[in-house]
Amino acid sequence: MPIADVKELRAAVDAAVEQVEITDVHTHLYTPCFGDMLLWGVDELLTYHYLVAEVFRWIDMPYDEFWSMSKKEQADLIWKTLFLENSPYSEACRGVLTVLNKLGLDVAKRDLEAYRQYFAGKTMEEYVDQVFELSRVKEVVMTNDPFDDNERKVWLESYKADPRFKAALRIDPLLNTWDQTWIKLKEWGYDVEEELSQTTLKEVRRFLSDWANRMQPVYMAVSLPPTFAFPENSTRAVLIEECVLPVCREFNIPLAMMIGVKKLVNPGLKLAGDSVGKGSIETVEYLCANHPYNKFMVTMLSRENQHELSVAARKFRNLMVFGCWWFLNNPSLVDEMTRMRFELLGVSVIPQHSDARVLDQLIYKWAHSRKVIADVLFDKYRDLMETGWQLEESEIRRDVHKLFSQNFWDFVNKKL
Ligand code: RAT
Numbered sequence: 001m002p003i004a005d006v007k008e009l010r011a012a013v014d015a016a017v018e019q020v021e022i023t024d025v026h027t028h029l030y031t032p033c034f035g036d037m038l039l040w041g042v043d044e045l046l047t048y049h050y051l052v053a054e055v056f057r058w059i060d061m062p063y064d065e066f067w068s069m070s071k072k073e074q075a076d077l078i079w080k081t082l083f084l085e086n087s088p089y090s091e092a093c094r095g096v097l098t099v100l101n102k103l104g105l106d107v108a109k110r111d112l113e114a115y116r117q118y119f120a121g122k123t124m125e126e127y128v129d130q131v132f133e134l135s136r137v138k139e140v141v142m143t144n145d146p147f148d149d150n151e152r153k154v155w156l157e158s159y160k161a162d163p164r165f166k167a168a169l170r171i172d173p174l175l176n177t178w179d180q181t182w183i184k185l186k187e188w189g190y191d192v193e194e195e196l197s198q199t200t201l202k203e204v205r206r207f208l209s210d211w212a213n214r215m216q217p218v219y220m221a222v223s224l225p226p227t228f229a230f231p232e233n234s235t236r237a238v239l240i241e242e243c244v245l246p247v248c249r250e251f252n253i254p255l256a257m258m259i260g261v262k263k264l265v266n267p268g269l270k271l272a273g274d275s276v277g278k279g280s281i282e283t284v285e286y287l288c289a290n291h292p293y294n295k296f297m298v299t300m301l302s303r304e305n306q307h308e309l310s311v312a313a314r315k316f317r318n319l320m321v322f323g324c325w326w327f328l329n330n331p332s333l334v335d336e337m338t339r340m341r342f343e344l345l346g347v348s349v350i351p352q353h354s355d356a357r358v359l360d361q362l363i364y365k366w367a368h369s370r371k372v373i374a375d376v377l378f379d380k381y382r383d384l385m386e387t388g389w390q391l392e393e394s395e396i397r398r399d400v401h402k403l404f405s406q407n408f409w410d411f412v413n414k415k416l
C-alpha cells in the first residue's frame, strides 16, 4: 500500500533510517585481537583529538606539559574545561554526552567518576557486542597500516578475523613519504631503492600484493594533501600509476582517496594538529577518465570541493563519493552536503562514514548522522509525493539500505 500522507511518510522514513543496519565504510577501529589499539571508554572519548584541539582554545599550558600528563589527567582537564566551565555544545563534546546517554548513564549528574566505574566493569569483548548492537552497525571498515610496527606485528603473528571488521589497506607512507618508506621496504626484503627503477616498481607491486593477500582488504586507501595532483612529475604520481592502480585492478578493489588534509599545521597538537585545504577536482576527473577500469572512492575535506565532486560523480561511474569527512562531520554541513548530493546523485552515494577512533563513537556519530540524513530524505520524498508519485514503504527501505550499506558493497564488488 502506498504511503498515504506526509505523516505516514515521516514515520516510514524515520523507522527505515532508525532500523537500517549500517556498513561503516571508514573507521579507525580494530578487531579485539589488536588489543590496546582498539580504544574504548570515557577517558578515550574525552581525549579524542577533536576535543584536544578544542581544549587548547582555553588553556595556556605548554603543549608538552599536556602530552606528559596521563590519559586520565588529560580527560579530567578536558571534562573540567569543555564540559563544566563551558557548555559542551560543539559537535565533538555533544557526542560524548550522546554516548553516555544512550548507554543509560545519567548525563544530568555530570559525574565523571561514575562514568569511569561503568566502563571499569566491562570487558572489551562484551563492550564490542554492546556497541554494535546499540549503534545498529553491522560491520565497520578498519584503517590498516602495514607500516605501523604494532599493527604489522599483529597481522604477521596473531590476527584473528572477526566478520564485523573488514580490512582496508592504508598506504599513506608509501605515497606521501617515499624518501623514508623505501628503507623500510628494503629492510623487509623487497629489492627497492629510492630511485623508481623498474625493479623497484615491480617490488612495490609485490609488497602491495602481499599485503592485499594477507589483509583481504575491501579497498586500498590514502589521505592526500590539497596539493595532490595527477598526472604530475612526482614520486607519488609514478607510484600511483605504476603500482597502486595496477594492484587495485588485479584485486578488483577501489582506491579510496581522502583529499584535502594539511598535515601538522600546528605540530604541538600532534594528531589534533592537521587542517584543511581545497583540493583539485581536475585530478579526480583525470584519474577517473584515464583509468576507467579502476574504481575510486573519494571524499574531500574542504566544503568548497563538495559541489564539483558531486558533479564529477555524475560523469564517472567508476567514482563513488563517500562520507562527510572529519571537519565536515557536523550537522549543519552534513545536512547541506547530503541535500546537494541527493539532488545531484539520487540514491547513488555513500552519504556518511563515522571515522570513529573510539569504539563508543559509533553510537553518537551514527545517531547524529541518522537524524540529519532522515530529515533530508523526508524532504526529498515529500517533494516527490507532491508530483503525484506514489511511494511504497518497501521502496523507502530499499533506498535506505543502499545508502547505508549496499551501495558500498555493490561498488566494491563491481567489475569494470
Ligand atoms: O578524522 C580523523 O580522525 C582524522 O584524524 C583522520 O584519521 C582521517 O580521518 C584519516 O583517516 O586520515
Ligand code: ZN
Binding pocket: 026, 027, 028, 355
Ligand atoms: Zn579517518
